[in-house]
Amino acid sequence: TQSTRPQRLLSAVQKNATRGDPCSVVKAIDQFCRSKEWAMNVGDEKGCILDSVVSELNPTTVLELGTYCGYSTVRIANLLPPHAKLITLEFNPDFAAIARQVIAWSGLEEKVQLVEGASGDLIPKIKQDFGVQTFDLVFLDHWKDRYLPDTKLMEACGLLRKGSILLADNVICPGTPDYLEYVRSSPRYESQYFKSHLEYTKVEDGLEKSVFLG
Numbered sequence: 001t002q003s004t005r006p007q008r009l010l011s012a013v014q015k016n017a018t019r020g021d022p023c024s025v026v027k028a029i030d031q032f033c034r035s036k037e038w039a040m041n042v043g044d045e046k047g048c049i050l051d052s053v054v055s056e057l058n059p060t061t062v063l064e065l066g067t068y069c070g071y072s073t074v075r076i077a078n079l080l081p082p083h084a085k086l087i088t089l090e091f092n093p094d095f096a097a098i099a100r101q102v103i104a105w106s107g108l109e110e111k112v113q114l115v116e117g118a119s120g121d122l123i124p125k126i127k128q129d130f131g132v133q134t135f136d137l138v139f140l141d142h143w144k145d146r147y148l149p150d151t152k153l154m155e156a157c158g159l160l161r162k163g164s165i166l167l168a169d170n171v172i173c174p175g176t177p178d179y180l181e182y183v184r185s186s187p188r189y190e191s192q193y194f195k196s197h198l199e200y201t202k203v204e205d206g207l208e209k210s211v212f213l214g
């Protein structure tokens with residue numbers, strides 16, 4: 001039977017990256033996506049912006065919406081201090097299965113909890129089921145029409161505190177116009193756009209960093 005792109009991406013990691021070396025996993029995926037097959041990872045260019053936001057914040061609790069193959073999961077987890085926790089939600093079971101193996105190959109499974117399911121169903125359960133009260137950082141990279149409803153849901157569930165950071169991928173391409181309008185016009189957020197490019201291309205895209213003001 002024909003393999004899927006995520007399966008081929010995982011094979012590239014197992015072939016070219018060193019077990020237990022997150023940087024080599026990130027490098028292997030970027031090399032695969034540049035030379036073999038494009039895939040919707042945040043990528044190396046936007047990934048550097050992601051790294052700088054994580055490093056500056058030094059978060060203890062992180063939520064990622066949209067794991068895909070685990071590329072940004074590995075980038076973020078690699079920068080977390082000891083005992084910090086990254087919870088990542090993935091709707092697609094095939095993507096989740098690949099991501100678990102990518103995360104394991106990087107040796108970061110201790111810092112990561114991958115939960116399968118729809119973000120709209122899981123977010124209201126986080127406080128009771130995952131022992132997290134609020135998130136220092138949320139990375140939004142799932143279905144683009146879910147960014148706004150899930151942000152409102154996180155507010156309603158008390159998962160954001162004064163100073164929590166939302167970092168959103170793809171605010172230009174594919175685009176999240178309703179989310180962008182919300183965080184840029186709401187008095188409860190201080191927003192900043194980091195101009196970049198769609199992963200592995202010359203097309204404009206960027207990350208929007210929004211601080212929740214409480």
Ligand SMILES: O=C(NC/C=C/[C@H]1OC[C@H](O)[C@@H]1O)c1cc([N+](=O)[O-])cc(O)c1O
Binds near residue numbers: 066092095142
């Ligand atoms: O749809 C995108 N991401 C959301 C992914 C949606 C699907 O994967 C995870 C989710 O459970 C769903 O099965 C996306 C799309 C492009 N793109 O160029 O089309 C670029 C990106 O960086 C993206 O994150």
Ligand SMILES: [Mg+2]
Binds near residue numbers: 040042141
């Ligand atoms: Mg993306």
